[in-house]
Amino acid sequence: MEATSTRLLMPMMEAGQAQKERTHNEALAMLDLAVQAVVRGIGTQTPPADPATGDAWIVGDAPQGAWTGHAGMLAGWTDGGWRFVATRPGWRVWDAGQQMVATRTAAGWENGVVRAARVVIDGTPVVGAQRPAIADPAAGDTVDAPARTAIMAILEALRTHGMIAR
Structure with a gap:
């Protein structure tokens, strides 16, 4: 089983591992998707037919096609195809379509809600x-x-x- 980081589940390199650059590049691709994330939509069920490199979505609860099995995840199109990052409560993304911040809660994604004490x-x-x-x-x-x-x-x-x- 491949070792991963605790929070972002980035692939870790092993001592004596061949082709370490592949593991490193995979981790960079996932970081590029997850850090300061911007998505084109939230709750999308079907991958777009012609995504541009760097485009990302929050996968809906009943995904189809290439997104099957990745419900609720952050899906991003890269030069190597689809990459998926599991999200956790507290994560925030910028929803470019709605022009507002969305926050992942225990119940799912909450779009446009601001929580503060004052x-x-x-x-x-x-x-x-x-x-x-x-x-x-x-x-x-x-x-x-x-x-x-x-x-x-x-x-x-x-x-x-x-x-x-x-």
Whole structure:
């Protein structure tokens, strides 16, 4: 059985191995595919008929043709044909078709979802954890309809953006 690296499963050279350049070149081809990965699509089931060298896809859950048996893997077209790299939760790729980052989770690929504890822009916190719900304004002794309408619009915007609970 061929020895491989732990995380990327790159082929390892063995002492006294003949044609070490083949193992080395295979590892470089796989690194070129996996590091700073850019894919043309996610969940694609069938390999394209005429891929360009360097093109890559995330294989769907029911692959066909040359991709059979490689569900969920990163598939890249090289001068030597298709190369496949197994992905793990936490990996990110740039989805060129959708123009957004996709992240591999335990459940599969999540496209365009940003997960963070807070958002800071130019040193200013702009979004943090969701705050508790705020009650809608209720009738009082003095009712100011335009103010009430404005407050309701603000509350709805904050709820829609998930900044306060409903």
